[in-house]
Amino acid sequence: MPRFSANLSFLFADLPFEKRFAAAAAAGFGGVEYVGAYDMPMASVKSLLSDNGLEQVLFNMPTGDWEKGERGLACRPGREDAFRDSVVKALDYAAATGCRMVHCMAGVMGKGEDAGELARLYCDNLLYAADLAEQAGVKILIEPINPLDMPGYLLNSVEQAAVILDQLDHPHLALQFDIYHAQIVGGNIAARLDRHLDKTAHIQIAGVPGRREPDSGELNYPFLFYMLDRVGYDGWIGCEYKPHGDTVAGLEWIRPWMPAAK
């Protein structure tokens, strides 16, 4: 049976962030994930989780200055110190909230930059983060993101991520398999999920095209959930989509697997 996590950066977006926890619990979710809650004190995040009986499934490391176009620091020359600070901050929040997975965004390539050089720095930084994460009992995840939504992003395909994970061979590095991005970059989802499941610590879903509810578009999610059960995937499935309208009204698709809270 799939276990669904509500991505609070996408779902319940009409509510203030701190109210989204209760809304997720009322909708039946047992876990939550989001980009980050670093502007809130750790104790407040912890209370929101425990008051609502929620597990903190995942969040991102601080990603740098989003307004200035940064999308993670891990491949960025000159940002090594900021990257190291971001690892420490993320692991502090992870310890406070009992979170066992942290997504490390790679960052975007500038025009004329050497992808090989950036990839080398990315790998060095991933190893640095993974060593610290190991001491904290946390896994660092890497997620391929499609280049239409995030032009210049360093890590685009699941296959690229698999090569990096194979080469680095660190027990605290794993794949965040976002099916929405993977469908746009390559398709053939069932076979690729099967092939890379041993590296996959977390899955995210959305309909393609449009990143809407997973009951719209070209993917057959009930089939994929069935397949994930068959192959014994026991991780979370993050609902990372932009609801068409009201989040709860749009959750009809989830009811065969997850009833609303009583």
Ligand SMILES: O=C(O)C(=O)[C@@H](O)CO
């Ligand atoms: O964009 C995605 O997909 C993610 O999972 C986010 O972590 C990026 O902010």
Ligand SMILES: [Mg+2]
């Ligand atoms: Mg994602």
